[in-house]
Amino acid sequence: DAGVTQSPTHLIKTRGQQVTLRCSPKSGHDTVSWYQQALGQGPQFIFQYYEEEERQRGNFPDRFSGHQFPNYSSELNVNALLLGDSALYLCASSLASSGHGYTFGSGTRLTVV
Amino acid sequence: AQSVTQPDIHITVSEGASLELRCNYSYGATPYLFWYVQSPGQGLQLLLKYFSGDTLVQGIKGFEAEFKRSQSSFNLRKPSVHWSDAAEYFCAVGDNYGQNFVFGPGTRLSVLP
Numbered sequence: 360d361a362g363v364t365q366s367p368t369h370l371i372k373t374r375g376q377q378v379t380l381r382c383s384p385k386s387g388h389d390t391v392s393w394y395q396q397a398l399g400q401g402p403q404f405i406f407q408y409y410e411e412e413e414r415q416r417g418n419f420p421d422r423f424s425g426h427q428f429p430n431y432s433s434e435l436n437v438n439a440l441l442l443g444d445s446a447l448y449l450c451a452s453s454l455a456s457s458g459h460g461y462t463f464g465s466g467t468r469l470t471v472v
Numbered sequence: 473a474q475s476v477t478q479p480d481i482h483i484t485v486s487e488g489a490s491l492e493l494r495c496n497y498s499y500g501a502t503p504y505l506f507w508y509v510q511s512p513g514q515g516l517q518l519l520l521k522y523f524s525g526d527t528l529v530q531g532i533k534g535f536e537a538e539f540k541r542s543q544s545s546f547n548l549r550k551p552s553v554h555w556s557d558a559a560e561y562f563c564a565v566g567d568n569y570g571q572n573f574v575f576g577p578g579t580r581l582s583v584l585p
Contacts (some may be wrong), residue, residue, distance in 0.1 A: 363515075392573065400578070401575040402516070402575045415572075447513075460504070460521050460564075463515040464515050466515050
């Protein structure tokens with residue numbers, strides 16, 4: 360039973376570029392949440408997708424957008440990259456309304472230069 | 473708004489010693505509480521969770537946590553620490569719909585041989 364899979368594992372981008380990160384949820388899960396974890400900090404909630412719609416959003420600018428596909432996988436897009444976007448991006452999946460906590464992927468390490 | 477505090481940024485213990493990591497939360501309803509562990513460069517692994525019932529919950533790797541509603545706390549404990557327990561530990565709170573999931577800033581645990 361595969362857990363949460365994220366790709367790529369590492370990525371280097373230049374300021375102003377755009378990036379797409381991908382996530383496949385754990386089998387049986389239908390909800391995907393994205394978190395940004397800056398170095399030395401706790402994860403910060405970006406948004407959550409359920410039934411292909413953004414269900415909840417944290418305090419992140421519109422440069423951060425996402426998508427969920429019919430197979431429950433998800434993408435996180437970041438436009439006009441800033442140096443401050445350098446972080447570990449974590450994807451977490453869960454089963455809607457279960458409240459049983461999230462299963463996290465290993466993350467994508469994004470470095471903006 | 474919900475919040476989580478972890479008063480200790482960094483704790484160092486000797487191998488074989490007991491451990492307690494503190495977590496306090498602020499939440500308007502009945503909280504769902506979680507502890508996650510993160511090894512360097514890795515995603516988060518769920519150690520244990522509390523939903524209801526017995527206030528002392530057992531988790532993986534010999535960890536346990538006690539929910540104290542009167543103190544708004546959910547402290548993590550282990551009777552005897554192993555060198556492999558060195559990692560970052562995050563307390564989190566959410567609701568029963570799998571939303572409003574908030575992490576604390578984390579406590580870094582170092583283990584001396």
